[in-house]
Amino acid sequence: MVTAIQTIQTKYGAATVRPAGTGQTIIHTMANWMWLPALVMGGMAIAVAIGLGIAQADAANDLRDGFSAARKADFETLKPLTAGTLFVGEALVLSGISFLLATILGALRWGGGEVQESVGGPVKTLKMPWSAWAFLGLMMMGVIVEAVAFGSLIYVATQAHDAWTGATAAGIPASVEAFNRSTTWATWANPLREVALGLLLGGIAFALYAISNVLGFQFTRIRELITGRDEGGD
Amino acid sequence: MAVTGTLVLGQRTLKHAVTDAALGRNIAQTIGHYLALPMAGMGLMLVAVAFVIALVRANLTVDLRGGFDAGDKAALETLGQLLPGFMFLGFAMLFAGISFSIARILGVFRVGGGLVQSAVGHGFKTPVMPVTAWIFLGGMMMAMMVLIFAFAGHVYAAVQAHDAWINATGPDGAVQHLLGRSETWGTWLEGLRRLGVGLYLASIAFGLATIIQVIRFQTLRIRELADEAGGES
Numbered sequence: 001m002v003t004a005i006q007t008i009q010t011k012y013g014a015a016t017v018r019p020a021g022t023g024q025t026i027i028h029t030m031a032n033w034m035w036l037p038a039l040v041m042g043g044m045a046i047a048v049a050i051g052l053g054i055a056q057a058d059a060a061n062d063l064r065d066g067f068s069a070a071r072k073a074d075f076e077t078l079k080p081l082t083a084g085t086l087f088v089g090e091a092l093v094l095s096g097i098s099f100l101l102a103t104i105l106g107a108l109r110w111g112g113g114e115v116q117e118s119v120g121g122p123v124k125t126l127k128m129p130w131s132a133w134a135f136l137g138l139m140m141m142g143v144i145v146e147a148v149a150f151g152s153l154i155y156v157a158t159q160a161h162d163a164w165t166g167a168t169a170a171g172i173p174a175s176v177e178a179f180n181r182s183t184t185w186a187t188w189a190n191p192l193r194e195v196a197l198g199l200l201l202g203g204i205a206f207a208l209y210a211i212s213n214v215l216g217f218q219f220t221r222i223r224e225l226i227t228g229r230d231e232g233g234d
Numbered sequence: 235m236a237v238t239g240t241l242v243l244g245q246r247t248l249k250h251a252v253t254d255a256a257l258g259r260n261i262a263q264t265i266g267h268y269l270a271l272p273m274a275g276m277g278l279m280l281v282a283v284a285f286v287i288a289l290v291r292a293n294l295t296v297d298l299r300g301g302f303d304a305g306d307k308a309a310l311e312t313l314g315q316l317l318p319g320f321m322f323l324g325f326a327m328l329f330a331g332i333s334f335s336i337a338r339i340l341g342v343f344r345v346g347g348g349l350v351q352s353a354v355g356h357g358f359k360t361p362v363m364p365v366t367a368w369i370f371l372g373g374m375m376m377a378m379m380v381l382i383f384a385f386a387g388h389v390y391a392a393v394q395a396h397d398a399w400i401n402a403t404g405p406d407g408a409v410q411h412l413l414g415r416s417e418t419w420g421t422w423l424e425g426l427r428r429l430g431v432g433l434y435l436a437s438i439a440f441g442l443a444t445i446i447q448v449i450r451f452q453t454l455r456i457r458e459l460a461d462e463a464g465g466e467s
Contacts, residue, residue: 184296187291188288191284191285191317194321195281198281198325202277202278202281206271209274211335212338212339219345220349223353
């Protein structure tokens with residue numbers, strides 16, 4: 001009979017043995033609440049990006065009627081904003097998927113505890129594996145990098161606006177300094193948003209890896225419960 | 235020798251193999267088991283390399299403002315082609331990591347299902363690889379090939395861009411046919427990269443659909459084992 005929390009080593013990593021099931025961690029609880037808002041916000045950001053894209057196309061059409069500084073400034077301002085908003089949307093959708101994967105991990109943890117408790121055996125729960133920590137780290141980094149990239153693209157948009165406002169001819173910006181700043185920042189800010197997506201995709205790969213580990217552990221535990229033999233040590 | 239049969243849930247029938255012993259992972263699941271993390275790791279490294287290329291390009295744009303230099307311009311345009319190549323090769327590896335992780339999960343279900351059935355001792359039933367799993371595998375391999383080809387195409391376009399600018403005497407001095415070839419390749423390779431990503435996403439969806447089928451099969455099998463155990467008692 002288990003009366004205190006013990007730690008054991010299994011081939012899937014360290015696990016705890018408890019007399020009763022454990023609830024979900026704060027991360028799982030947060031994921032339960034956040035996956036839907038993240039997906040909805042992602043969808044909304046993509047819709048906004050489509051709107052900005054249409055406005056940009058309209059500005060490009062206006063420019064064909066003849067050069068004006070305001071039209072050019074509008075077009076050059078909307079370009080980075082459209083790209084930035086679109087990638088924010090994609091990052092939020094990927095975050096929603098990541099939160100869903102965390103929800104699955106939480107459900108496995110809670111459900112595994114419930115099943116073990118109901119059959120009257122000690123409750124063995126896998127400790128958070130390193131792949132789950134990597135998932136969390138990559139996801140948070142992805143969101144932060146995306147925020148930085150979006151902020152940078154807003155800066156690019158303001159510089160592009162300043163560069164073209166007051167221009168008197170096509171191809172000659174009113175402020176060369178602002179124009180140079182906007183092109184240099186855009187050169188690295190655009191790839192940065194793709195880096196953010198890469199980090200989020202990496203996080204999803206690690207989350208799926210963690211799920212496979214938890215499932216493997218649970219199959220072993222079910223076998224233990226059926227046979228009555230302890231296979232926890234490795 | 236495996237025999238194919240059906241498990242019935244309402245109107246649905248699920249094909250499966252009946253064997254004397256638990257089945258191990260198949261070759262695709264074994265590859266997924268070992269390659270999931272290396273692929274994801276390589277993907278993250280390639281994305282990082284692509285970002286370093288972006289920083290170098292940003293530096294070159296600043297240098298070029300000081301005056302035209304053929305070497306700097308050639309480097310800028312060459313890296314401009316290599317950047318999307320490396321970025322999307324990184325994405326290819328990351329998507330491969332995700333796909334291999336799904337294959338790993340399917341392998342865990344296969345091995346774990348065998349473990350549980352061996353403990354109960356009422357024979358072994360394992361779902362036959364469904365059509366969604368074959369589409370998952372085929373789509374993933376095609377997507378990987380498309381993205382690797384796109385990378386090779388960007389290397390070619392980078393070489394053309396380099397040759398176009400390396401002997402230029404001014405901002406308008408590029409060798410036009412080489413520049414045109416580089417830009418043409420860059421344009422259609424962008425579409426090819428999107429196609430590769432789309433194929434990957436579709437194949438991942440089929441991989442997840444396979445997991446759903448396996449879970450459904452295992453649910454039925456657990457009920458069947460419980461019924462058999464109840465009949466004996």
